[in-house]
Amino acid sequence: MARPRLKLERNVDLEELRVLIDRALKTGDRAWLRRLEGLQLFAAGLRIEDVAEHLGVEVRTVRNWINLWNEGGFEALKPEKSPGRPSKLSDEEWKRLEKDLEKSPREFGYDYDLWNTKLVMIHISMGYGVKYEYKYMYRLLRKRGASGFVSLARGT
Numbered sequence: 344m345a346r347p348r349l350k351l352e353r354n355v356d357l358e359e360l361r362v363l364i365d366r367a368l369k370t371g372d373r374a375w376l377r378r379l380e381g382l383q384l385f386a387a388g389l390r391i392e393d394v395a396e397h398l399g400v401e402v403r404t405v406r407n408w409i410n411l412w413n414e415g416g417f418e419a420l421k422p423e424k425s426p427g428r429p430s431k432l433s434d435e436e437w438k439r440l441e442k443d444l445e446k447s448p449r450e451f452g453y454d455y456d457l458w459n460t461k462l463v464m465i466h467i468s469m470g471y472g473v474k475y476e477y478k479y480m481y482r483l484l485r486k487r488g489a490s491g492f493v494s495l496a497r498g499t
Contacts, residue, residue: 349406352413355386363417374422381408382420431473437487440467460484 360383367376377398384394385405395402411419432440448455448462451470455462460481468474475483 349391349409351386351409353416355382355412357383357386359417360386372422375420378408378411378420378422379417381405382412385409431475432467432471436471440471443470 360379364376364379364383367373367379377400381394381398381400384397385391389397391402391405391409395405398405408420430437443451443466444458444463448458448466451466453462453466458466460477463484464475464477464480467480
């Protein structure tokens with residue numbers, strides 16, 4: 344059975360579309376740009392298959408974009424940001440770690456007076472059974488925004 348022909352159920356404001364494409368270009372949001380370009384090409388009369396080929400995506404992807412447009416307009420086409428990979432440490436473990444880092448490393452048997460990124464990595468590995476890479480650990484500590492992490496993370 345043939346799939347019903349997909350059509351735009353909302354009018355496309357081409358001026359607003361151009362403004363949004365410019366904004367997507369300036370912000371570097373490639374996913375949003377591709378969706379807007381897909382809408383622009385489809386609104387200009389290209390077949391879904393041709394839009395997909397032109398943008399290097401699957402036909403079902405373009406169908407999804409058109410359905411998003413029909414349901415919610417421009418706002419629906421803006422991709423949601425992925426929450427990213429879940430933390431290896433639970434929120435409870437992060438709170439415990441913050442309390443650990445308020446203490447001296449010597450209280451945990453380390454031969455250091457101050458915490459640094461490498462020492463925090465070792466402490467997490469030994470005390471929480473979780474391993475992080477150095478580069479990621481530094482960024483993660485900063486991202487967590489816990490009171491001492493930024494300054495404490497600037498060590499070796």
